[in-house]
Amino acid sequence: MAKILIVDDEPSIVNLITAYLKPEGYEVLTASDGPSGLKAARAFKPDVILLDVMLPGMDGIEILTRLRRESDVYVIMLTAKTEETDKVVGLTVGADDYVTKPFSPRELVARIKAALRRIQSPVAGVGEVLSFRHMRMDVAARQVSVDDQPIDLTAIEFDLLRALAENRGRVLTREQLLDKVWGGSYFGEMRVVDVHLGHVRQKLGNPDLISTVRGVGYRFEDEPL
Amino acid sequence: MAKILIVDDEPSIVNLITAYLKPEGYEVLTASDGPSGLKAARAFKPDVILLDVMLPGMDGIEILTRLRRESDVYVIMLTAKTEETDKVVGLTVGADDYVTKPFSPRELVARIKAALRRIQSPVAGVGEVLSFRHMRMDVAARQVSVDDQPIDLTAIEFDLLRALAENRGRVLTREQLLDKVWGGSYFGEMRVVDVHLGHVRQKLGNPDLISTVRGVGYRFEDEPL
DNA sequence: TCCCACCTTTACACGATCTTTATAGTCGCT
DNA sequence: AGCGACTATAAAGATCGTGTAAAGGTGGGA
Numbered sequence: 001m002a003k004i005l006i007v008d009d010e011p012s013i014v015n016l017i018t019a020y021l022k023p024e025g026y027e028v029l030t031a032s033d034g035p036s037g038l039k040a041a042r043a044f045k046p047d048v049i050l051l052d053v054m055l056p057g058m059d060g061i062e063i064l065t066r067l068r069r070e071s072d073v074y075v076i077m078l079t080a081k082t083e084e085t086d087k088v089v090g091l092t093v094g095a096d097d098y099v100t101k102p103f104s105p106r107e108l109v110a111r112i113k114a115a116l117r118r119i120q121s122p123v124a125g126v127g128e129v130l131s132f133r134h135m136r137m138d139v140a141a142r143q144v145s146v147d148d149q150p151i152d153l154t155a156i157e158f159d160l161l162r163a164l165a166e167n168r169g170r171v172l173t174r175e176q177l178l179d180k181v182w183g184g185s186y187f188g189e190m191r192v193v194d195v196h197l198g199h200v201r202q203k204l205g206n207p208d209l210i211s212t213v214r215g216v217g218y219r220f221e222d223e224p225l
Numbered sequence: 226m227a228k229i230l231i232v233d234d235e236p237s238i239v240n241l242i243t244a245y246l247k248p249e250g251y252e253v254l255t256a257s258d259g260p261s262g263l264k265a266a267r268a269f270k271p272d273v274i275l276l277d278v279m280l281p282g283m284d285g286i287e288i289l290t291r292l293r294r295e296s297d298v299y300v301i302m303l304t305a306k307t308e309e310t311d312k313v314v315g316l317t318v319g320a321d322d323y324v325t326k327p328f329s330p331r332e333l334v335a336r337i338k339a340a341l342r343r344i345q346s347p348v349a350g351v352g353e354v355l356s357f358r359h360m361r362m363d364v365a366a367r368q369v370s371v372d373d374q375p376i377d378l379t380a381i382e383f384d385l386l387r388a389l390a391e392n393r394g395r396v397l398t399r400e401q402l403l404d405k406v407w408g409g410s411y412f413g414e415m416r417v418v419d420v421h422l423g424h425v426r427q428k429l430g431n432p433d434l435i436s437t438v439r440g441v442g443y444r445f446e447d448e449p450l
Numbered sequence: 451t452c453c454c455a456c457c458t459t460t461a462c463a464c465g466a467t468c469t470t471t472a473t474a475g476t477c478g479c480t
Numbered sequence: 481a482g483c484g485a486c487t488a489t490a491a492a493g494a495t496c497g498t499g500t501a502a503a504g505g506t507g508g509g510a
Contacts, residue, residue: 107412113400140395142438154467155440191487192469198488214477214486379456416498417458423499439466439497 003027005046007037020105034058053079074115132222164220173217228252230271232262299340357447389445398442
């Protein structure tokens with residue numbers, strides 16, 4: 001999942017933002033002053049940085065200037081000022097977006113999502129259709145067919161099958177599947193995989209498409225075209 | 226290569242934009258007030274004009290109005306105001322796009338590229354009419370018919386249906402739809418999509434045209450002609 | 451100004467789907 | 481063959497997602 005670095009010295013702001021970002025599944029790291037912010041940016045390699053303009057030690061503009069020498073990470077500036085000069089300076093040294101305090105947390109989340117969309121869009125159209133001897137899977141349409149018979153799968157079932165099909169011939173453990181399908185933030189029983197996989201098998205009709213590797217996991221078997 | 230004219234009286238903004246456009250290979254010319262902006266537009270014949278709303282001598286709206294009498298060059302308005310009225314006025318007198326300051330230089334570059342793409346495609350409205358087995362949609366006229374029965378849709382309903390129809394067969398998430406229909410600057414509830422989509426379905430009459438993909442989004446199903 | 455059309459939010463009900471749990475079945479090893 | 485461990489499956493309860501109606505808000509046009 002995407003990584004967000006918050007650089008701000010006001011704990012209340014940091015906590016607020018964190019509280020909104022965590023549930024969205026983002027990995028959040030924080031720094032409360034300029035120098036540690038820079039270090040964190042280097043070590044953590046975030047996808048988006050939320051950067052306060054007013055910071056102890058080194059102000060946001062300074063951070064941004066230095067950051068820009070080594071990276072083109074997406075930076076959203078946070079400022080209490082509404083003064084035009086600040087914005088202009090911020091954008092001049094390379095900020096990508098700007099939010100003035102007080103801001104709506106929802107708006108901030110939306111902007112972060114927009115940023116990530118912009119960043120990730122170049123890779124959008126990967127593997128539109130997975131075609132095998134018996135099974136065909138249109139990822140964009142989320143439709144599956146086996147021997148030209150359309151199969152109706154739920155969201156999780158589709159994602160599960162997709163994860164396996166994208167790794168045809170290789171065993172995926174339950175853990176790996178949980179990670180790919182449920183995302184990192186699942187804390188329930190690992191056996192859910194079994195259950196859903198059973199449903200997938202049943203719906204696919206063909207029991208040879210997915211094989212069990214006892215003690216390890218599951219493997220998708222159909223031959224690619 | 227494409228020619229861009231920047232009309233803005235703030236040197237910092239002009240420099241910023243220039244700094245981003247030059248490396249992309251654009252030919253950039255600048256003007257710092259209204260009258261010289263107009264002259265430059267005539268002499269330079271740019272492909273895209275970035276026009277500040279607040280200008281000494283003659284404001285951006287005035288420039289745009291005059292410009293439109295003699296040319297249909299692609300104009301992107303720049304404004305510090307976020308007021309809706311400005312936007313509306315700008316678009317009414319013929320702006321093609323709108324960016325509010327502070328803006329992300331990357332976003333601006335992206336918009337310019339989009340503008341050029343639109344200009345350079347043979348016909349401005351690439352898909353003037355979307356035709357399917359049951360539904361027909363005239364994008365320019367904003368008219369829709371199902372089995373030759375004209376359907377009356379509101380602005381949002383039309384845009385929503387259009388976004389889906391243009392991506393026939395693929396699932397669009399609520400987020401994607403919000404982005405396409407409402408633009409990046411919507412921070413409200415996501416469920417608004419459901420409501421409008423419900424209206425569209427009701428008006429279309431045919432429940433098979435748009436299917437729900439539970440947990441993911443919606444998909445337009447009609448076959449293209 | 452008032453009115454009307456439209457957009458947005460909210461609430462609720464229904465159904466689909468997910469998760470857990472329990473039990474039966476299967477596999478591999480000795 | 482027998483044992484232990486792992487897996488398949490069914491069933492039930494909990495949860496989540498969607499459709500829809502209704503209310504409030506907004507802005508444009510008469």
